[in-house]
Amino acid sequence: MGYRVVVDYDLCESNAICMQVAPDIFEVRDDDFLYLLNETPGDEARERVNESIQRCPKQAISVAEE
Amino acid sequence: MLRREGFDGAITIIGDEPHQPYDRPPLSKQLLAGEWEQDRIALSDDESLQDLGADWRLGRRAAGLDVANRTVTLDDGSTVAADGILIATGARCRELPTNGLDGIYTLRGLDDCLAIRAELEDSPQRVAVVGAGFIGAEVAATARERGLEVTVIEALPVPLGRVLGTEVGTVCADVHRDHGVDLRLGVGVDGFDGHGRVERVNLSDGTSMDADVVVVGIGVIPNTEWLEGSGLELDNGVVCDETCLAAPGIAAAGDVARWPNRLFGEIMRVEHWDNAIAQGQHAALRLLASDDEAQPYAPVPWFWSDQYDRKIQLAGRARPDDEVRIITGSTEERRFAALYGRAGRLVGVLGFNRPRHVMKYRNLIEQGTSFEEAIKIAEQE
Ligand SMILES: Cc1cc2nc3c(=O)[nH]c(=O)nc-3n(C[C@H](O)[C@H](O)[C@H](O)COP(=O)(O)OP(=O)(O)OC[C@H]3O[C@@H](n4cnc5c(N)ncnc54)[C@H](O)[C@@H]3O)c2cc1C
Ligand code: SF4
Numbered sequence: 001m002g003y004r005v006v007v008d009y010d011l012c013e014s015n016a017i018c019m020q021v022a023p024d025i026f027e028v029r030d031d032d033f034l035y036l037l038n039e040t041p042g043d044e045a046r047e048r049v050n051e052s053i054q055r056c057p058k059q060a061i062s063v064a065e066e
Numbered sequence: 067m068l069r070r071e072g073f074d075g076a077i078t079i080i081g082d083e084p085h086q087p088y089d090r091p092p093l094s095k096q097l098l099a100g101e102w103e104q105d106r107i108a109l110s111d112d113e114s115l116q117d118l119g120a121d122w123r124l125g126r127r128a129a130g131l132d133v134a135n136r137t138v139t140l141d142d143g144s145t146v147a148a149d150g151i152l153i154a155t156g157a158r159c160r161e162l163p164t165n166g167l168d169g170i171y172t173l174r175g176l177d178d179c180l181a182i183r184a185e186l187e188d189s190p191q192r193v194a195v196v197g198a199g200f201i202g203a204e205v206a207a208t209a210r211e212r213g214l215e216v217t218v219i220e221a222l223p224v225p226l227g228r229v230l231g232t233e234v235g236t237v238c239a240d241v242h243r244d245h246g247v248d249l250r251l252g253v254g255v256d257g258f259d260g261h262g263r264v265e266r267v268n269l270s271d272g273t274s275m276d277a278d279v280v281v282v283g284i285g286v287i288p289n290t291e292w293l294e295g296s297g298l299e300l301d302n303g304v305v306c307d308e309t310c311l312a313a314p315g316i317a318a319a320g321d322v323a324r325w326p327n328r329l330f331g332e333i334m335r336v337e338h339w340d341n342a343i344a345q346g347q348h349a350a351l352r353l354l355a356s357d358d359e360a361q362p363y364a365p366v367p368w369f370w371s372d373q374y375d376r377k378i379q380l381a382g383r384a385r386p387d388d389e390v391r392i393i394t395g396s397t398e399e400r401r402f403a404a405l406y407g408r409a410g411r412l413v414g415v416l417g418f419n420r421p422r423h424v425m426k427y428r429n430l431i432e433q434g435t436s437f438e439e440a441i442k443i444a445e446q447e
Contacts, residue, residue, distance in 0.1 A: 013370075013372075013377055013421065014421045014422070015370060015377075015379060015421045015424070015425070016421055016422060016424075016425035017340070017425075019425065020425060020429075028421060028422045028425070029422070030422065032419075032420070032421060032422055054343070055340070055343060057091065057339060057340065057370065059089075
């Protein structure tokens with residue numbers, strides 16, 4: 001049982017809040033788009049992923065359990 | 067946060083709105099535009115709210131606080147005693163006398179939004195927005211995007227001039243004009259006329275203008291009346307110490323809280339979404355901590371505003387007399403980032419559609435970077 005990080009790019013406005021919380025998972029690059037560096041960061045990162053979900057002002061991040 | 071930290075005691079949540087917790091920013095954006103419906107702005111799903119295991123007292127107002135006994139009295143006379151109390155009563159809109167007329171609104175809550183939205187859907191001839199601050203600007207943008215005629219009335223000669231300075235404030239004004247808003251600067255509102263419903267707005271320069279809907283966005287007042295006489299220090303908010311504590315076992319957070327932010331050497335009250343979350347979490351930790359463990363709350367405030375296709379973001383504290391330097395893009399293309407410097411330090415960064423820059427320089431503000439150094443970093447980019 002793992003999980004996958006999902007970003008709804010229609011909602012995301014690239015404000016990089018998630019990148020502040022978890023720079024190893026989320027990166028906003030020079031083109032001002034958000035890139036997911038790691039879709040399956042594993043259990044040890046779960047807390048930071050949750051924090052990103054909560055802090056994203058656009059509610060653009062979610063996780064799919066799989 | 068309390069639950070995440072393992073607190074398994076009783077939690078009581080008191081709120082005077084009948085609604086479950088919801089997100090306010092969409093109230094002047096997607097929800098007002100009709101792009102979203104109410105179900106999209108819930109802050110949590112029912113399941114997560116259930117998991118909190120809290121005692122919800124919605125539709126109930128806190129009427130008084132006994133600081134020594136840490137007891138809140140509700141408007142129905144009942145009381146709630148607790149070891150820790152978090153004050154997060156937010157702020158409400160400053161209002162203008164409406165002369166008893168309908169059709170004049172302020173925008174703070176869900177019900178305000180739905181009422182204004184119904185008016186906008188009713189094809190008004192002209193919408194008047196009083197105040198060109200962020201809320202007024204967003205309402206104007208949303209109404210314009212609905213194809214309505216909009217006049218914005220602002221008492222200052224430059225919108226947001228007192229926050230962002232003249233140069234950047236002028237861009238904010240230009241963006242409205244680009245989109246066909248009738249912008250009246252340097253005039254105030256004397257009052258409203260009409261028969262039962264507003265028909266005219268009277269301006270301080272002696273002229274008047276027709277409007278059948280008015281939205282007033284002239285700032286907010288922290289909700290502290292219920293704390294008067296409690297012994298807590300109230301001064302444009304609940305005054306707290308560096309750790310967000312207002313009295314032993316009593317903390318405050320969000321729009322209502324005023325505290326000394328040591329990063330800026332300034333006592334501040336911040337009316338931003340991100341701060342409400344971050345300070346709420348900090349205050350929760352403060353209530354669980356001993357005095358020795360307590361940490362100061364010293365963030366770089368950050369917020370965003372969406373107007374038309376522009377995303378404006380500001381991190382830090384900008385003031386009109388700060389030194390302002392555009393580091394990328396240009397004001398003409400309405401896509402740029404500007405740094406604000408004061409006393410040799412980088413204190414703020416503002417972006418028009420430049421999110422990455424805002425976050426990068428926000429980090430530099432946090433690190434106490436000098437203005438000179440920040441400019442140098444920008445030049446190397
Ligand atoms: C239309 C709108 C758009 C916004 N857009 C943005 C944006 O784009 N970006 C951004 O950063 N910020 C934005 N904000 C600001 C942001 O929403 C606020 O900073 C945030 O809501 C503050 O949260 P809070 O919990 O401190 O206060 P509030 O959200 O005001 O919550 C306080 C609650 O306490 C209740 N209350 C008050 N007194 C009592 C009492 N005595 N007893 C019981 N309950 C009481 C109130 O009714 C309210 O429900 C916007 C605000 C509005 C209104
Ligand atoms: S915090 Fe949300 S909106 Fe911001 S970049 Fe991350 S996913 Fe996008």
